[in-house]
Amino acid sequence: MKTVKLTIDNKEIEVDSSLTVMQAANSVGIKIxxxxxxxxxxxxxxxxxxxVEIEGSKKLQTSCSTKVRDGMVVHTKxxxxxxxxxxxxxxxxxxxxxxCLTCEKAGDCLLQDYAYEYDVKFRNHTGKIRDRYIDDSxxxxxxxxxxxxxxxxxxxVCSRLQVTGAIDFVNRGFDTIIGTPFNDGLxxxxxxxxxxxxxxxxxxxxxxxxxxxxxxxxxxxxxxxCTFCGVGCQINLLTKDDKVVGVEPVKNxxxxxxxxxxxxxxxxxxxxxxxxxxxxxxxxxxxxxxxxDRAYEIIKEKVDKYMAENGPDSFAGLSSARCTNxxxxxxxKLFRAVLKTNNIDHCARL
Amino acid sequence: MDKNRLISIKEEKRAKIIENLLQNDLIELVEDxxxxxxxxxxxxxxxxxxxCDIINPFDIEEYIAFDGYLALHxxxxxxxxxxxxxxxxxxxxRGRGGAGFPTGKKWEEAFTFxxxxxxxxxxxxxxxxxxxxxxxxxxxxxxxxxxxMAIGGYAIGANKGFIYVRAEYPQAVKTLKHAxxxxxxxxxxxxxxxxxxxxxxxxxxLGSGAxxxxxxxxxxxxxxxxxxxxxxxxxxxxxxxxxxKPTIINNVETFANVAPIILNGAEWFRSIGTEKSPGTKxxxxxxxxxxxxxxxxxxxxxxxxxVFDIGGGCQNNKEYKAVQTGGPSGGCIPKEYLDVAVDFExxxxxxxxxxxxxxxxxxxxxxxxxxxxxxxEFSVDESxxxxxxxxxxxxxxxxxxxxxxxGKAQMSDLEELENxxxxxxxxSLCGLGQTAPNPVITTxxxxxxxxxxxxxDKKCPAKSCKPLITYTISDKCIGCTLCKKNxxxxxxxxxxxxxxxxxxxxCIKCGSCYEVCPVKPVKAVEIY
Ligand SMILES: Cc1cc2nc3c(=O)[nH]c(=O)nc-3n(C[C@H](O)[C@H](O)[C@H](O)COP(=O)(O)O)c2cc1C
Ligand code: SF4
Ligand code: SF4
Ligand code: SF4
Numbered sequence: 035m036k037t038v039k040l041t042i043d044n045k046e047i048e049v050d051s052s053l054t055v056m057q058a059a060n061s062v063g064i065k066i067x068x069x070x071x072x073x074x075x076x077x078x079x080x081x082x083x084x085x086v087e088i089e090g091s092k093k094l095q096t097s098c099s100t101k102v103r104d105g106m107v108v109h110t111k112x113x114x115x116x117x118x119x120x121x122x123x124x125x126x127x128x129x130x131x132x133x134c135l136t137c138e139k140a141g142d143c144l145l146q147d148y149a150y151e152y153d154v155k156f157r158n159h160t161g162k163i164r165d166r167y168i169d170d171s172x173x174x175x176x177x178x179x180x181x182x183x184x185x186x187x188x189x190x191v192c193s194r195l196q197v198t199g200a201i202d203f204v205n206r207g208f209d210t211i212i213g214t215p216f217n218d219g220l221x222x223x224x225x226x227x228x229x230x231x232x233x234x235x236x237x238x239x240x241x242x243x244x245x246x247x248x249x250x251x252x253x254x255x256x257x258x259x260c261t262f263c264g265v266g267c268q269i270n271l272l273t274k275d276d277k278v279v280g281v282e283p284v285k286n287x288x289x290x291x292x293x294x295x296x297x298x299x300x301x302x303x304x305x306x307x308x309x310x311x312x313x314x315x316x317x318x319x320x321x322x323x324x325x326x327d328r329a330y331e332i333i334k335e336k337v338d339k340y341m342a343e344n345g346p347d348s349f350a351g352l353s354s355a356r357c358t359n360x361x362x363x364x365x366x367k368l369f370r371a372v373l374k375t376n377n378i379d380h381c382a383r384l
Numbered sequence: 385m386d387k388n389r390l391i392s393i394k395e396e397k398r399a400k401i402i403e404n405l406l407q408n409d410l411i412e413l414v415e416d417x418x419x420x421x422x423x424x425x426x427x428x429x430x431x432x433x434x435x436c437d438i439i440n441p442f443d444i445e446e447y448i449a450f451d452g453y454l455a456l457h458x459x460x461x462x463x464x465x466x467x468x469x470x471x472x473x474x475x476x477x478r479g480r481g482g483a484g485f486p487t488g489k490k491w492e493e494a495f496t497f498x499x500x501x502x503x504x505x506x507x508x509x510x511x512x513x514x515x516x517x518x519x520x521x522x523x524x525x526x527x528x529x530x531x532x533m534a535i536g537g538y539a540i541g542a543n544k545g546f547i548y549v550r551a552e553y554p555q556a557v558k559t560l561k562h563a564x565x566x567x568x569x570x571x572x573x574x575x576x577x578x579x580x581x582x583x584x585x586x587x588x589x590l591g592s593g594a595x596x597x598x599x600x601x602x603x604x605x606x607x608x609x610x611x612x613x614x615x616x617x618x619x620x621x622x623x624x625x626x627x628x629k630p631t632i633i634n635n636v637e638t639f640a641n642v643a644p645i646i647l648n649g650a651e652w653f654r655s656i657g658t659e660k661s662p663g664t665k666x667x668x669x670x671x672x673x674x675x676x677x678x679x680x681x682x683x684x685x686x687x688x689x690x691v692f693d694i695g696g697g698c699q700n701n702k703e704y705k706a707v708q709t710g711g712p713s714g715g716c717i718p719k720e721y722l723d724v725a726v727d728f729e730x731x732x733x734x735x736x737x738x739x740x741x742x743x744x745x746x747x748x749x750x751x752x753x754x755x756x757x758x759x760x761e762f763s764v765d766e767s768x769x770x771x772x773x774x775x776x777x778x779x780x781x782x783x784x785x786x787x788x789x790x791g792k793a794q795m796s797d798l799e800e801l802e803n804x805x806x807x808x809x810x811x812s813l814c815g816l817g818q819t820a821p822n823p824v825i826t827t828x829x830x831x832x833x834x835x836x837x838x839x840x841d842k843k844c845p846a847k848s849c850k851p852l853i854t855y856t857i858s859d860k861c862i863g864c865t866l867c868k869k870n871x872x873x874x875x876x877x878x879x880x881x882x883x884x885x886x887x888x889x890x891c892i893k894c895g896s897c898y899e900v901c902p903v904k905p906v907k908a909v910e911i912y
Contacts, residue, residue, distance in 0.1 A: 054618075079616030080770045082811045094810055099616035121807040125776035161783040184769065203611055203769065206594070208779045210769030 040106040055097035055108055056084055066110055067119060067148055069236055070185040071098050074290060075194055078186055083148070085118050086110045094118055116152065123154040129163050131180050132156045139238030141250035145183060167211055171221035174299045175232045175242050179211040182239035188212060188231035195292055200225035212239075229298035233283050233291065242299065246279035248272070253279060260297040263355050264362075264382070265289065267297050278304045337373070350377035385571040385578060387457055390448055397449035405438065418450075427694050429656065430680045431664050432480075432517075432640040436524040441559050444566040447527040453572050455646035459535050460580035468539040469495050472642070474650035476662045481507055481598075481635030482713070482740050482815070484661070484728040493622035494540040494630040502542035503631040504533055506639055507603060508549040508556070511595035512711030513762055515742040517666040518636035520678055522549065522556035525640070526563035530586060532639030534573065535646060537584045540632055545586040548603050552593060560588055595766035599814050600633045602768065613770045614814035635740065637666055657683030661727035665738070669695050671745035672702065681726075688722040691745060702747035705846075706830075710739025712759040712766075713819030715826030716752065735826045737819070751848035752831040753838055756823045757785040763820035774817025777808040781824060788835065789849045791842040798835060802828060847911045850893040854912045857884050857897075861908040867897035 036051040042059050049058045054077070056066050069081035077099050085094040089107040094115065097108070109115065127149060134140050149155070167179035186203070189212060193199040200223045204213035214223035232240045253272040260267040268287035272280035278301050285291040303309055313329035314321040340348050351369045353362050362380065369378040402418060405411040412421050418438055419425060430436070439446035447453070459468055473488030494502060506529055510518040521529060533545045549556055564586055567573040575583045589607050591597045597606045601615035604626050625631025641663060645653045654662045661683040667690065670676050674696030681690060691697065691707060698704050706716040709726075715736035717724065724730050728738050746755060760782045769775045784801045787793040805821035805828075812818045828835065837843050844852040857867070863881040875891040878884030886897070901907040 077616050077618055079813055080772070082771055082773055082813065085811060096616065096813075099618045101618065118807065118811050121803075122772050122811065125772055125780065125807075128780065129776055161780055183772070184775070186770070203613070205769070207764060207767035207769045208775055210775065 038102050038104040038106075040102050040104070040108065042108045043110055049102060051102065051104075053102050055086060055088075055095070055100045055102055055106075058102050059097065059108070059110060064110060066097050067151070068098060069144055069148075069183060070187060072187055072190075072234065075187070075190045078190065080184070080186055082122055083119055085115055087112050087115055119148075120152050120154050123149055123152055124157075126183055127154060127156050128159055128161065130156075130183075131163075133181075133238075137181070137238045138241050138244070139181075139250075143238060144236035162208070164208070164211070169213070169220050170243070171219035172225060172227060173221075173243070174227050174295065175229060175240060177212060177220065178239050178241070181237050182212055183237055184210055184212070185236060187234045187236065188240055191230050191234045191292075192225075195290075196226075196228055196230045198224055198226055198228070201231065227295040227299070228293065229295060230283075230292050233293070233298065242280065244280060245302065246274070246277070248274045248279045255282075257284060259358065260293065261356050261358070262294070262296040262300070264359060266358075267293055269293065269297060271301070341373075346373055346375040347377060349373045349375050351379070353378070353380045355380065355382040387454075387461075387578075390453055390457060393445050393448045394451070397445050401439065401446060401449055411438065424675055424677065424694060427689065428680050429664050429682055431644050431656075432521060432528075432637045432666050433678065433680045434525070434644070435528060436520055436678075439525065441524050441526055442562055444527060444563065444570060444572075447525070451647060452527055452643075453531055455643035456531050456534050456538075456572065457578050459538055459646060460578045460582055465495055465539050465541060468535065468646070471646060471650050472539070475645045475653040476650075476660075477638065477641055477645060477653065478661060478663075478728065479635055480637035480641070480665065480740065482710070482738070484738060487634060487638055490622055490634075491536060491539050491632060493620060494542075494632050497623050497630045499630050501544070501627075501629045502540055503626045503629055504537045504540065504542045504545040505603065505607070505626065505631060505633040506533055506545065506547040506636060507598060507600070507633050508547055508553075508636050509591045509595075509598035509603065510550065510553075510636070510740065511598050511766075512713075512740055512742045513759075514670040514744050515668050515711060515740055517668050517678060517741045519553055519556055520666075521636050521640050522553065523559050526556075526559045527567065528640040528643060529560075529636055530563060530567055530573065532634075532642035533586060534577070534584045535642050536632060536634065536639065538582055540630070542630075542632070543583045543585065545584065546589050546607055546626075547586060548589045548591055548597070548607060550593065551590040557588065557590065564588075594768070595762075596768045596814070596816050599816060602814070603633065604631065611768075613768045614816075616813065637741075658725065658727050660729055665726070665741055667726075667741045667743045669743050669745065671707075671743075672698050672747040672750065673745040674699055683727040684725040684730075686722070687717060687724050687726055690726065690743070691722070695745065698745065698747040702749065705746045705748050705750055706752065706755075707746065708736075708744040708755065708759070708823065709742065710737035710819075710822070711742040711744075712762045713737060713815065713822055714739045714742070715822045716746070716755065716830065717826075718830045720830075735822070735829060737822070749846055749848060751789070751844050751846040752827045752834055753785060753789050753844075754846075754848055756827045757782065757789060759823040760785060760820065763816060767816060767820075771811075771813040771817060773808045773810075774812040774814075774820065777804050777812075778817070778820050780804055781808065781821065785824070788838045789844075790851045791838065791849075793839045795836075795839055798839060853893060854888060855886050855891055855893060855895075855897060856910050856912065857886055858908050858910050859883065860903050860906065862903060864902060866900045866902060867909060870896045870900045872896065 037048050038051045039048045047062050059066050066084045068084040070078045079096055079099045084097045086097045087109040088095050164180055170176040189202050192201050201212055204211050253274050255270040257270050260269050267289035268284035270282045271278050281301050283291045283293045312323045315324045353365045366378045411418050435450055469492050477487045478484040508518055537545055594612050596602045597612040599614050600621055602612040606612040621631050623630055657663045664680050664682050666680045669679050679694050706718050708716045717736055721734050731738050764778045764782050767774045781804045784797050805824050809818050809821045834845050837845050847853050861883040865880055868876040873890050873892050875887045876884050898909040901909040
């Protein structure tokens with residue numbers, strides 16, 4: 035590994051020569067603002083928020099797309115840099131609905147955070163704002179072009195990480211939006227509703243169609259493992275008043291911030307009134323709730339009975355892909371070691 | 385195909401072509417050289433356009449008749465890759481597509497970069513409004529481009545070339561297709577050219593009308609099948625370009641200069657033009673100019689010589705006001721600077737650019753705010769929408785210019801315009817956004833008084849911005865009724881031989897009355 039020495043905000047550092055200035059700064063805890071950078075994706079260079087001053091070059095440079103060099107002297111917070119960032123934010127706000135009061139994303143929106151940090155406010159102007167365009171054809175999420183800052187994260191996540199390529203930039207210049215081929219609506223596209231675009235969107239442009247009303251600061255995040263399959267994706271369950279109201283993928287985990295449609299959007303069953311919470315016993319053709327203790331008693335009685343009558347091979351077990359590996363392990367152990375039968379299988383093999 | 389064959393074709397054809405042209409009075413021979421006839425061509429020096437209007441572009445033998453493919457033969461049979469790169473470096477040829485980057489230096493970058501596959505691309509996406517230099521070369525002398533590309537391919541070690549040509553040039557596409565087929569048939573493209581072991585193929589790729597696809601990395605994205613949006617310049621395209629391979633992109637005119645440099649040597653090329661910008665440059669002279677057309681002159685020629693000696697000055701003897709060089713990315717050059725030398729450095733020093741060679745001439749009736757607005761509108765329409773400053777900022781600048789030309793702006797708007805111009809040019813991702821404010825920046829520099837007249841006095845000094853002018857009829861009116869008859873909205877009242885008058889409420893300021901008023905020397909219709 036070749037390293038270079040450089041100075042960022044008067045801090046002398048030594049880093050791998052393949053890094054960009056932004057990565058080098060991040061590695062020593064200097065945060066550089068950006069709206070289109072994601073370490074999982076190719077450098078895009080669209081938002082221009084990450085500009086910095088580099089001694090020796092007259093123009094501002096974008097730190098996401100400038101490689102470190104030996105002896106480089108970088109300033110990330112000069113007057114000129116801050117002014118440029120403020121202007122960029124102002125241009126964004128000039129073309130953004132003043133809707134933070136009721137926007138679902140409020141509190142979790144990068145644009146809002148930066149506008150606050152750099153003290154940029156909405157202002158009145160007579161110029162054009164982007165045409166209203168809302169695609170709510172997908173049952174799980176909705177796209178609102180007016181809130182979109184065209185960072186392209188959704189497009190790149192969909193094509194590079196999800197590898198579906200359902201969406202792209204449509205139109206050009208000021209009229210650019212995110213859309214599908216022939217703007218035929220998400221429901222008619224290749225979209226598989228994984229929601230990875232929704233998870234990565236920094237603004238309220240791509241939002242889940244949530245049935246629950248909540249503000250982001252009201253929820254508690256509970257980290258857990260998604261139970262839909264055996265991959266073990268890490269998720270944060272967003273809970274409000276002991277109720278699950280949303281799911282977000284965890285970035286630094288096996289799933290690297292990605293999920294599938296089930297993990298991302300399928301959590302309503304948790305609070306559903308039809309969900310089984312206790313064992314049921316059918317008597318005279320009618321299901322009745324019983325206690326777990328009673329249920330185990332019945333199972334034990336029946337196992338003993340059939341084991342005595344027909345032997346181990348009269349038993350068979352089928353396990354579920356929605357159980358964890360550990361649960362599946364225990365299940366087969368029960369069949370092989372306790373019931374002494376090899377009649378054990380798993381739904382994922384079907 | 386070998387050298388003898390090339391020479392025998394030349395001997396057989398050349399005299400016939402010249403005789404034919406002489407008979408039709410189209411050319412004259414100056415020191416044995418073929419020169420197009422007429423005053424317009426007298427002061428030109430044609431290298432890139434050397435064969436235009438002289439040979440039949442659909443007959444490869446006519447190209448060969450004027451030394452075509454001799455340079456390629458020489459390169460493939462006598463010179464090493466390094467030697468070709470060195471000749472190009474020594475010639476100091478600078479890219480003609482706009483930025484003026486030294487071609488030899490660029491080729492060297494790709495030549496010295498090790499890779500299993502390299503590409504050479506000809507940028508024929510010419511999109512500046514009013515520019516048609518490349519189009520002429522493609523339509524009239526396609527082989528000069530193919531030969532230049534093959535030489536470039538050999539130099540850097542690429543055996544595949546692409547010509548990215550805009551679909552709005554159907555004639556150029558047709559000519560190129562034909563030329564590539566002919567060259568393949570004669571073995572001048574394809575496998576083992578001149579038995580040198582060098583293979584080279586060229587394919588066409590059609591652009592679909594996005595100006596930004598002329599930008600090198602957007603062009604690459606487009607060839608790869610993606611949306612044409614520029615890439616951040618983390619790596620050079622000479623190292624990591626098309627499909628991640630070393631790629632050289634040059635302009636049409638740049639390639640057209642390659643064969644003459646190989647044939648005549650780098651010294652010869654450097655003897656033309658200026659020290660830092662050798663050679664010639666093709667300009668397309670358009671706008672309010674007497675003789676519009678293509679002009680090829682040595683670099684460093686004075687702007688005055690181009691506009692007046694060759695172009696014949698402004699139409700209808702109107703007074704020269706400015707010339708816009710470099711299209712929407714360029715700036716305007718006022719009267720005071722007519723003696724500027726037209727080369728990369730001199731133009732940059734007065735805030736304009738050489739660009740690809742567009743020259744739009746404006747006369748006294750041109751409103752500079754209107755011009756700035758026109759070029760900015762082009763950039764607004766052509767912005768790809770990727771980066772924030774260009775996508776949002778050019779639109780806001782355009783809106784302010786609209787307010788100014790409608791007489792609705794305040795001085796604070798002017799401050800905002802200047803501020804935005806700097807934000808957009810300082811922070812945009814690609815050349816389009818970085819240069820889009822240039823027409824505004826230069827007009828603000830040279831014509832600030834006109835801006836102020838629009839904003840403070842609500843007047844357009846060039847009498848061009850409709851909302852700021854009024855048409856009236858003076859006492860000189862002879863009552864001929866011509867204006868009344870021509871007014872499309874019946875805004876003029878008056879009887880025969882009685883002074884007419886205009887109803888300002890109805891008038892749409894189309895100027896028909898002014899055009900037809902026969903009173904001389906000063907018309908009775910007046911514009912305020
Ligand atoms: C917005 C934009 C449009 C451009 N359009 C063209 C074009 O139409 N033709 C061209 O040759 N170069 C164009 N260029 C310049 C190219 O990026 C590139 O510099 C050039 O093709 C390199 O060739 P050269 O070195 O031979 O000039 C454009 C640049 C920008 C930023
Ligand atoms: S939900 Fe998934 S597949 Fe659909 S557009 Fe978003 S990222 Fe692409
Ligand atoms: S929808 Fe969101 S992620 Fe996609 S471009 Fe717009 S702001 Fe970025
Ligand atoms: S400067 Fe304009 S054209 Fe260039 S990348 Fe940005 S938005 Fe696109």
